[in-house]
Amino acid sequence: MDHTSIINNLSENLSIFKNLLTGIPEEDVRWKPAPDKWCLLEVLCHLVDEEREDFRARVRHVLLKPTEPMPPIDPQGWVNERKYISRDYSDMLDIFLEERRSSVAWLHSLVSPPWQNTYQHPKLGPLSAELFLANWLAHDYLHIRQVLGLKFALLGMRSGQDLSYSGAW
Numbered sequence: 001m002d003h004t005s006i007i008n009n010l011s012e013n014l015s016i017f018k019n020l021l022t023g024i025p026e027e028d029v030r031w032k033p034a035p036d037k038w039c040l041l042e043v044l045c046h047l048v049d050e051e052r053e054d055f056r057a058r059v060r061h062v063l064l065k066p067t068e069p070m071p072p073i074d075p076q077g078w079v080n081e082r083k084y085i086s087r088d089y090s091d092m093l094d095i096f097l098e099e100r101r102s103s104v105a106w107l108h109s110l111v112s113p114p115w116q117n118t119y120q121h122p123k124l125g126p127l128s129a130e131l132f133l134a135n136w137l138a139h140d141y142l143h144i145r146q147v148l149g150l151k152f153a154l155l156g157m158r159s160g161q162d163l164s165y166s167g168a169w
Contacts, residue, residue: 001130003115006137011104013140014097020147021093029089033153040150043143044092045084046075051099055136062129066117
């Protein structure tokens with residue numbers, strides 16, 4: 001596995017997220033295509049928490065103390081528990097971008113990290129540091145797709161036009 005390439009992609013995604021999430025009108029950041037779906041603000045808050053408490057924390061944990069219990073996370077529960085919908089969008093974007101910069105700087109600072117270290121998850125079995133690293137990048141791709149999907153749905157709603165001419169979503 002090319003760890004450096006994955007880290008570089010995480011770094012490159014910083015500008016992708018910045019470009020996708022900047023300059024969005026206030027009324028659009030809280031728009032949901034359905035009551036049970038996330039809005040852009042909730043996606044952004046999720047990205048902040050995942051950056052801090054999931055992927056960076058879990059990679060660090062497996063690299064440094066793989067035999068110790070891992071702190072629990074609750075990404076779905078945090079949406080309501082942490083009141084994502086009431087957060088300030090601009091502040092959350094700044095926080096996410098800074099957290100990603102910190103993550104990438106930390107990853108680049110690692111010298112010969114033991115990527116093969118594994119944490120024995122009680123339900124999922126052995127999880128390596130490199131598994132968490134690869135899934136961190138995959139998580140980015142899932143949320144880039146989600147942000148684009150929200151923008152596509154919002155365009156359809158706001159324009160009132162059939163967007164099928166553009167191609168199949």
